[in-house]
Amino acid sequence: MKMFLLTLLLLISACGKDPGKKSSTQAQNPNTIFGANQITVKVYYEEGAEPYTQDSDLALLKYWSIYQANIEALFKNRSPKPTLVIPTSLSQMTKIKTVGKAKWSIDDVLSLSKTVETSESGLVFKIFFVKGEYTENSNVLGFHISNTYTMAIFKDVIARSGSEAERIPQYVEQATIIHETGHALGLVNNGLPMKAAHQDSEHGAHCNEPTCVMYWQNEGTSGLRNFVKNLIQTRSIVMFDSQCLNDAQNY
Ligand SMILES: [Zn+2]
């Protein structure tokens, strides 16, 4: 039984091999992204799929400041730096009408994305927190849609990734949006050129370094849970390794 479970976990983490229009099928355009003077992140959520925003015990810890720190790290060397507009509290995010889907295809997420209008200037990333699962793989935590700035996050899968008291799903959620935003920015070797070879080509647009948030297994629950446990121990906030940071910081 144990053996079977392990095999199953390995299989379902194989996000780079999924069919469809996930990240690695079409490259992102780094000129548009790294040339933008403003990047706005819009977060939409279904009722019951609210992102974790603030730790109730440690009132100072805003989970989305982890996301902010990681995106800032990627743009560290840009001059002038783009203005980043990133929500940190639920009141800065948008509740949408519940779609109520148990299974989401990539086209379902694209259709949902077309129902929201944005008026911000510059580049706009849209992140949808929904209930239910990805049609192709019930353990995928989220995906970025190739050649777009749209991402889906599967809140039910995140919520069951571990104990909230130990803050596992909270960090898993942050790591997931950071991973998918990395794809939206053209990582790894998917529009954004590599400074040194570090693409794990066998698994699509992913990094060959297991301690990096762009490692392929960090898109499925089991891989990311281990990654996050390690992260909490080392108290590291920036989840990209130096190879991924180098690609972005030198573009
Ligand atoms: Zn991925």
Ligand SMILES: [Zn+2]
């Ligand atoms: Zn990396």
